[in-house]
Amino acid sequence: MSLQLPTYPQPDERGRFGRFGGRYVPETLIPALDELQAAYIEARNDPAFLNELERLLKDFVGRPSGLYLAQRLTEHAGGAKIYLKREDQNYTGAHKINNCLAQALLAKRMGKGRVIAETGAGQHGVASATAAALLGLECIVYMGAEDIRRQALNVFRMKLLGAEVREVTSGTSTLKDATNEAIRDWVTNVRDTFYILGSVVGPHPYPAMVRDFQSIIGEEVKVQHQALEGRPVPDAIVACVGGGSNAIGIFAPFAYLPEDQRPLLIGTEAAGEGVESGRHAASVAGGRIGVLHGAMMYLLNDDEGQIVPPHSISAGLDYPGIGPEHCLYSETGVAQYVPVTDAQALDALQLLTRLEGIIPALETAHAIHAAVNLARTMRPDQTVVVNLSGRGDKDVAEVMRLLDLGREQDAAPTPRTPEVHA
Amino acid sequence: MTATLTPTTPGAARIHAAFARAKQEGRAAFIPFMTAGYPTAQAFPAVADALLGQADILEVGIPYSDPLGDGPTIQRASEQALAGGTSTRHTLALVRELRSRHDTPIVIMTYVNPIYAVGPREFMRLAQEAGVDGLILPDLPPDQDLEIADLAAEHGMAVTFLIAPTSTPARVKLVAEACTGFLYAVSVTGVTGTREGSALNEVPAMLALARQHAKVPVAVGFGVKDAETAAQVAQVADGVVVGSAFINAVKAGQDVGALAASIRAGCKQN
Ligand SMILES: Cc1ncc(COP(=O)(O)O)c(C=O)c1O
Numbered sequence: 001m002s003l004q005l006p007t008y009p010q011p012d013e014r015g016r017f018g019r020f021g022g023r024y025v026p027e028t029l030i031p032a033l034d035e036l037q038a039a040y041i042e043a044r045n046d047p048a049f050l051n052e053l054e055r056l057l058k059d060f061v062g063r064p065s066g067l068y069l070a071q072r073l074t075e076h077a078g079g080a081k082i083y084l085k086r087e088d089q090n091y092t093g094a095h096k097i098n099n100c101l102a103q104a105l106l107a108k109r110m111g112k113g114r115v116i117a118e119t120g121a122g123q124h125g126v127a128s129a130t131a132a133a134l135l136g137l138e139c140i141v142y143m144g145a146e147d148i149r150r151q152a153l154n155v156f157r158m159k160l161l162g163a164e165v166r167e168v169t170s171g172t173s174t175l176k177d178a179t180n181e182a183i184r185d186w187v188t189n190v191r192d193t194f195y196i197l198g199s200v201v202g203p204h205p206y207p208a209m210v211r212d213f214q215s216i217i218g219e220e221v222k223v224q225h226q227a228l229e230g231r232p233v234p235d236a237i238v239a240c241v242g243g244g245s246n247a248i249g250i251f252a253p254f255a256y257l258p259e260d261q262r263p264l265l266i267g268t269e270a271a272g273e274g275v276e277s278g279r280h281a282a283s284v285a286g287g288r289i290g291v292l293h294g295a296m297m298y299l300l301n302d303d304e305g306q307i308v309p310p311h312s313i314s315a316g317l318d319y320p321g322i323g324p325e326h327c328l329y330s331e332t333g334v335a336q337y338v339p340v341t342d343a344q345a346l347d348a349l350q351l352l353t354r355l356e357g358i359i360p361a362l363e364t365a366h367a368i369h370a371a372v373n374l375a376r377t378m379r380p381d382q383t384v385v386v387n388l389s390g391r392g393d394k395d396v397a398e399v400m401r402l403l404d405l406g407r408e409q410d411a412a413p414t415p416r417t418p419e420v421h422a
Numbered sequence: 423m424t425a426t427l428t429p430t431t432p433g434a435a436r437i438h439a440a441f442a443r444a445k446q447e448g449r450a451a452f453i454p455f456m457t458a459g460y461p462t463a464q465a466f467p468a469v470a471d472a473l474l475g476q477a478d479i480l481e482v483g484i485p486y487s488d489p490l491g492d493g494p495t496i497q498r499a500s501e502q503a504l505a506g507g508t509s510t511r512h513t514l515a516l517v518r519e520l521r522s523r524h525d526t527p528i529v530i531m532t533y534v535n536p537i538y539a540v541g542p543r544e545f546m547r548l549a550q551e552a553g554v555d556g557l558i559l560p561d562l563p564p565d566q567d568l569e570i571a572d573l574a575a576e577h578g579m580a581v582t583f584l585i586a587p588t589s590t591p592a593r594v595k596l597v598a599e600a601c602t603g604f605l606y607a608v609s610v611t612g613v614t615g616t617r618e619g620s621a622l623n624e625v626p627a628m629l630a631l632a633r634q635h636a637k638v639p640v641a642v643g644f645g646v647k648d649a650e651t652a653a654q655v656a657q658v659a660d661g662v663v664v665g666s667a668f669i670n671a672v673k674a675g676q677d678v679g680a681l682a683a684s685i686r687a688g689c690k691q692n
Contacts, residue, residue: 024534024561026491028586028611030593170497171487183490188612190588291535291561292488304510305539307487 003054005044005212006219008256010325015204018331020324023203025183025294032190037205039110044212049105056101057216060134063098065089065217067224067385072355073372080235080378082371083228084358084388085221085250094361094390095217095246096127100196102213104131107194114138114189117196118182120147120175120242121316121363122154123390124198129163131196139163142181145173147315154394172309175242175319179293199243200323203294207323214249221250221385229383233257236264236378238371239387240363241337242281242316244323246389252325255334262334266374267326268366270312271339281310283322284330284337292321298330313342313402314362314395340366346402348372349392359392362399430602433555434580434638436527437603440478441639441660444689450656451478452686453641455531455665457499458482458516459508461672466508466516469672472679474524476686481558481663482520484513484532491533491560493615495666510536510545514552521553529556529582529603534567542570546577556580556603564600571600582606585632587624594628598635604661605636609644616647616666622654629658649688656689 011017023033043049057063066086074082087095100117107115115137119125125141132139141163148155148167158165171177179202186195200207200214222232233254239247247267254263272280280286283298290299292307300308300320312318322337329335340348345362348369353359360368364387371386378384392399429435444451454473459466474480485503489496503509508516510532517528530549537545549557556579562570564583571581580603585594588611598605607629609622625642632640642655643663652662664685671681 022566023563024566025563026560026586026608027563027584027593027597028588028608030563031588031590034590170494170501176488180488180490184493184613187491190611288539290538291533293490294561296538299535301535301539303539305486305533305536306504306509307535 003050006215006253008252010328011204011208015208017324017328020296020327021204021207022296023294024291024296025203026187028187028190029203033203033205039106040205040209043106043109049109053102053105057098061091061097061101062089063216064220067221067228069228070356073352074375076355077372077375079380080375080382080384081380082375083234083383083385085217085385086388087217087246088358088360088388088391092123092127092130093393094123094127095214095249096124096198097130098216099198099210099213099245100124100127100131103194103196104135104137107137107196108135110194112192112194114193115196116140116142116182116185116193117198118142118175118178119198120178120318121314121361122147122151122158122394123316125163125165126154126157126161128196129158129161132163133161140185141165142168142178142185144175144178145169147174150315150398151394153397175315176292176307176310183293199245200248200325201243201293201295201321207295207325210245211248211252211325214245215252217246217249217387218251218253222253225383225385233261234263234385235382236266236374236384237387238266238268238367238374238384240317240367240389241267241269241322241326242319242363243321244326246387248323248325250385250387251329251335255329265329265335266370267335267337268340268370269322269337270314270317270366271341272311272313274341275339279311280339281312281318281320282339283320285339287320295324297321297324297327313345314366316361316363317366338370340369344369346399349399358388359396360388361390361392362395364389431575431580432578434602436555437479437529437580438639440527441604444478445660448691450659450689450691451639451641451661452476452689453479453481453661453663454668454682455481455483455663456668457485457496457503458513459485459503459506460499460669461502462506463508463512467519469678470520471523473668473682474520474526475679476682477526479527479529481529481531482513482517484510484530484536486533486536489533491613493613493666495669496614499669510540511548514548517554518552527555528553529558530554531558531560534559534562537570542573546573546579549579550577554579556582558582558606560584564597571602575602584608585628587611587628591631594631595635598632601636601638604639604641605632606663607632607640607642607659609642609646612644614644614666616670617645622651625655626658649684652685652688653690656691662689
């Protein structure tokens with residue numbers, strides 16, 4: 001066995017990352033969270049669990065994913081070398097599968113035959129449905145009605161995989177409401193149900209556990225960067241942040257290095273139509289501290305504590321909060337979080353596609369935009385690693401719709417000054 | 423049991439007295455719940471008045487956008503109240519108005535985010551000013567925030583935390599000892615709502631455990647919907663909480679006062 005799950009100094013034993021995190025949930029769930037925490041600690045120390053997880057990550061998911069020098073994108077930016085950590089090469093198309101397989105294995109080990117999940121873009125739902133099919137578990141996925149519309153392909157994939165997709169029409173009909181619904185299901189069926197949470201959010205131990213399962217991304221980067229550049233630590237790392245699981249997966253293995261050895265860590269938040277427009281999902285730039293889905297974090301909420309509906313072009317970033325560990329990184333300056341708009345992401349998606357032949361997910365495109373801007377300010381002997389969190393197959397229909405819309409607007413007849421006849 | 427209490431705050435004293443009065447009448451305390459601003463901000467006071475005419479304690483919910491512990495009935499009521507402009511501060515203003523007409527203790531049910539957003543100290547100040555006697559905090563296990571209960575006490579109010587059928591003996595002890603108003607025992611694993619055939623068979627064992635530690639009265643809620651289920655609960659509990667049934671009644675245009683009277687009558691202890 002060679003797979004080890006990393007150990008980090010955060011959170012504390014109460015599940016706090018500084019003042020963030022915790023367990024703000026109905027009392028019904030507290031014993032289940034204690035049970036999960038105990039089962040997770042036992043599993044991560046059990047060679048049988050680690051061996052099985054390692055085997056699946058290698059043979060089923062196809063890990064390690066590549067660290068690929070994007071030559072034409074690097075030339076385009078004209079600065080540091082841009083490397084892409086190819087989570088899009090994973091089976092099912094995104095980083096989500098790393099975490100889902102691990103949690104599904106844990107569910108099976110705990111004797112829970114029914115798993116539930118929430119999904120926004122559908123990637124976590126597909127990954128959960130896939131893991132459930134592989135391990136013979138019953139799977140129910142909660143998804144907002146708006147996201148069901150935006151992500152029809154993934155909805156079909158989940159159904160094909162044997163999962164039941166439950167449409168959520170409360171609130172904004174997006175990811176936050178799907179998460180509420182999944183938690184309510186868990187409160188009701190807690191004795192025989194395992195909740196496969198899809199990001200580094202939710203009550204303790206989820207933010208820590210999901211981070212540990214996703215840390216394989218950053219751990220692989222160390223080895224691959226060493227082989228390619230002769231040193232394990234890149235100069236900068238950029239990743240998009242919805243809840244923050246792909247970003248934590250690539251950040252955490254570097255975030256606890258001493259400050260002078262730490263790479264620049266940049267998380268991109270979905271700024272939608274611009275942070276000042278009020279139509280965005282940028283929780284650090286445009287939110288303030290609050291509690292959602294069991295954890296204290298930066299949150300889009302009004303001055304009376306009602307959650308403000310987020311907006312993003314990408315269903316997977318359309319979440320009003322951000323994982324508690326990211327909140328701590330932001331507060332302590334370990335990482336920076338920058339807003340990227342819908343339009344910038346749409347441009348970056350086309351840029352990467354044209355220059356590298358890789359169609360990224362709309363989520364990932366937010367990171368591409370920031371990475372190009374950053375690389376431009378750096379030296380050619382420096383490196384930027386972008387977490388290519390997922391591929392764009394799921395988004396092509398939505399992108400086609402958005403680009404067609406733009407074209408229609410472009411083509412709209414411009415008012416002409418009437419001709420004056422003499 | 424309730425007679426030997428030494429309440430810590432005026433709010434706790436009023437809540438305990440309400441339980442004691444009901445007990446003298448051979449009843450479990452009847453604690454109806456209504457979402458503030460439901461069905462509309464204008465119509466809510468009349469609904470609340472009808473409930474207050476029967477209640478030993480009234481529970482008023484701050485409508486919240488993301489209620490983790492609620493089923494569809496209360497969730498939809500919250501959405502409707504929010505759409506009508508009722509949220510945190512407005513709820514406290516509505517309570518203040520009810521207070522001017524009624525002596526019955528009023529407790530606020532709220533998720534923690536509205537408290538944090540307004541600022542815990544400011545929230546408590548506003549609640550005290552409105553005449554709130556206690557707080558029920560469905561997403562705050564007492565060990566998550568040790569300041570909230572202290573702040574409530576500082577402002578004359580009691581706090582109520584919840585236990586569930588899944589609670590271990592250690593959790594029951596921890597939660598029971600933290601409650602200063604009453605202890606709220608959730609009858610089923612689940613969210614609020616009036617499920618068909620929601621069996622209350624886990625309640626007696628849970629209450630026996632709770633009573634070993636609670637120095638305050640113990641009320642039971644979730645799934646109680648009529649005189650019959652109230653009567654079952656009243657055999658083992660000091661209080662009976664009924665919520666979704668009243669929202670359904672308002673929605674159906676039924677006489678809320680009559681339903682409340684019938685459930686209150688069901689709360690008989692023999
Ligand atoms: C491809 C891709 N990237 C990123 C995300 C955002 O999630 P997280 O911030 O947890 O990585 C998603 C979510 O669905 C996704 O599908």
